Amino acid sequence: MALFLKRASLASVAAGFLVLLYSAAGSGAAAQDKTQSSVQLQPSLSVFNEENTSDALIPAPQAPASLADLVAAEPEAASETSEDINCLAGAIYFEAGNEPLDGQLAVGRVIVNRTRSGRFPASYCGVVYQPSQFSFVRGHHMPAIRTESRKWQNALAIAHIAHDNRWKSSAEGALYFHAARLGSRWQDKVRVAQIENHIFYR
Template sequence: MTDPFRVARQALSGLLAVVMLLGAPLAQAQEPVHALSVHAPAGPHDLQVVVAEGPANGAITLPSTGPATTTLPPARGMLALAPAPSATAGAVNVASLADLVAATPVPANLSAELECLAGAVYFESKSESLAGQLAVARVIVARSHSGRYPSSYCGVVFQPSQFSFVRGHAMPAINHASRFWANAARIAVIADQGSWKSPVEGALFFHAARVSPAWGKTRLAAIGGHIFYR
């Protein structure tokens, strides 16, 4: 006769064995997932992704690192412009013509053209104010550009019957060691470069204030001992 208790114990043992066999994979699956680090190559955009520990339920949680910052290159066809240089880059920043004259070095060797221009300033206006000297120089510059007179400073200065100090197509001797010549040379450089605007810009004629020729021309200004006309 079969012992019913023995049969029951055997059945229970078999059931427990089945449960243990089925439970082993489940226990293994519930083991924690270890942290995983993924590194991109080192550089300005070095990236590190860390997978946090947790149950193997198929979900991966990435820790927040804050908002991403993205730098985009300029769009095609668009140029990134550098700040424009100052329009007076390399120029002397001065408040008056006197300051500009003081800041202008006396050239060691003037060209023949500037020698003619400075000579005209010296003989026509060396006793005038700096503004008066510049006005005389700018008339000579304007004549050389007008198309109505010779195209060089020397040609304008030595044109017959134009400047009373010219004798036989030559200038009298100049005292190059004097301050008058130093100022005349500086004024010639300033007038040639156009680095200071004169009140008589565009004037082609002038005469001494002590005379009154009937020229019928447009008067621009009187500076010192000269009156200037267009």
């Protein structure tokens, strides 16, 4: 009987020890879970601090949707442009002022491309006034330009855009163009595109 009581007492002590051990482990896991959950909450709370909120409210700059948007956004600064840009704009004005903006840009890019080709003068004025190149040039002079007109403002904007290469032309790489009414005039050149009343070649 004494032996039985002794064994029961030992079993009771062992059971108590196991309960104590499991409850300690359980409280440790719970504490760990709380720690983890508080750490996980931390990044989401940081989203609401002042710095991040003010940054989120600043809209990202958007690229212009069309060439017309880019032209409309170009400041009117005819008096501040260089002589070279005025020569480029003048050629656009006289050669393509009544064409769509893409056609004006293509004419402007032809002149820009010529200055960089090594086969033509290195300045816009040099290209425009090169003998027998542009029919509107008379005796190394351009006709008078109505600088207050929308046509001139568009030509000037297109000149800046062509110079900065801010919009891709439909006739990119062209070095020559002529009126479409003349037919396919240059069989020895590669035709790049036709835009309204002009055909472009390289």
